[in-house]
Amino acid sequence: MNSLLTEEPALRVSALLKRYGDMVALDHFNLDVRRGEVFGLLGPNGSGKSTAINCILSLLTFESGTVRIFGQEMTPTSYDLKRHIGVVPQNVAVFNELSVQENIDYFCSLYVPKKAERNDLVEQAIDFVGLDDFRKFRPGKLSGGLLRRLNIACGIAHQPDLIFFDEPTVAVDPQSRNAILDGIEHLNTQGATVVYTSHYMEEVEQICTRIMIMDHGHQIALGTSEELKGMVDAGEQVTVETLDLEDSALSQIRALPLAQSADYDGKELVIHCRQGEHNLQDVLAVLESSGTSYGHLTSRPPSLNDVFLELTGKELRD
Numbered sequence: 001m002n003s004l005l006t007e008e009p010a011l012r013v014s015a016l017l018k019r020y021g022d023m024v025a026l027d028h029f030n031l032d033v034r035r036g037e038v039f040g041l042l043g044p045n046g047s048g049k050s051t052a053i054n055c056i057l058s059l060l061t062f063e064s065g066t067v068r069i070f071g072q073e074m075t076p077t078s079y080d081l082k083r084h085i086g087v088v089p090q091n092v093a094v095f096n097e098l099s100v101q102e103n104i105d106y107f108c109s110l111y112v113p114k115k116a117e118r119n120d121l122v123e124q125a126i127d128f129v130g131l132d133d134f135r136k137f138r139p140g141k142l143s144g145g146l147l148r149r150l151n152i153a154c155g156i157a158h159q160p161d162l163i164f165f166d167e168p169t170v171a172v173d174p175q176s177r178n179a180i181l182d183g184i185e186h187l188n189t190q191g192a193t194v195v196y197t198s199h200y201m202e203e204v205e206q207i208c209t210r211i212m213i214m215d216h217g218h219q220i221a222l223g224t225s226e227e228l229k230g231m232v233d234a235g236e237q238v239t240v241e242t243l244d245l246e247d248s249a250l251s252q253i254r255a256l257p258l259a260q261s262a263d264y265d266g267k268e269l270v271i272h273c274r275q276g277e278h279n280l281q282d283v284l285a286v287l288e289s290s291g292t293s294y295g296h297l298t299s300r301p302p303s304l305n306d307v308f309l310e311l312t313g314k315e316l317r318d
Ligand SMILES: Nc1ncnc2c1ncn2[C@@H]1O[C@H](COP(=O)(O)OP(=O)(O)OP(=O)(O)O)[C@@H](O)[C@H]1O
Pocket: 020, 023, 025, 043, 044, 045, 046, 047, 048, 049, 050, 051, 052
């Protein structure tokens, strides 16, 4: 398709407005995904991620705005364009009466009508998700992890250039989870652009080149994981095991310039630090001078979860 050669990003969403009755689900939502990216879309429950993806795919109508994919406007009848798009939905969507191989073949046939051409693609997809030993199985006989892998094979068998993964690792075992993440990275190195939504921050940090945090139907922040961490004042989190921290020592710690907050529950002191230099010495100095005895002391750098919490006021997970 000639349009794939244009300079436009893989996906450009401009000022998308979507209402459900009086409720605004997408509020002039904008999104650019560059070619070759693994782009992470993060948002708390109800922030509009699924609505955005369904509007992008023309599965939902919207009030106004545009969706362009590889430089072409996406509409419900953009069949040419749809051949270049793959979708791995949040809920496993396969046919129980078809085998693994037949399911993959069916989904591939929606885009690749020629059986001979398809056979090779189906084989590659089976190989890619490691379901060779299960090709004759019905989905009902597969474990949760294998079922997710089948769902992925059905979404990618036609070798799309832009792939949407909507929470592909929910409720899978660690082995399948790693296989799925490796698979997404592999698809990306083969040239596919990926849009990825997940509730798991570590996954997003691991595989996404850029991340958008959305809430209330629009963008809250956009950047690499490091850039996002630079947008908030969250620094390291210091945790100290101590049973005898006096109120006066806690007050001194709270008064330290590095301390954003300090909480003590009688067993553990947790200090959220501001961004900047590591400054454990100041905490240790207060503990020493106040005669506080302590055990385990740990410090961890700010996480994407801290950023998310500060920007949206919500935890990502349910
Ligand atoms: N069919 C619908 N009718 C009415 N309201 C809806 C409908 N679908 C979604 N909504 C509402 O639109 C808002 C955005 O929902 P959406 O499902 O897009 O969010 P989400 O970010 O995908 O959430 P989750 O992480 O839970 O999947 C929510 O307030 C939701 O309740």
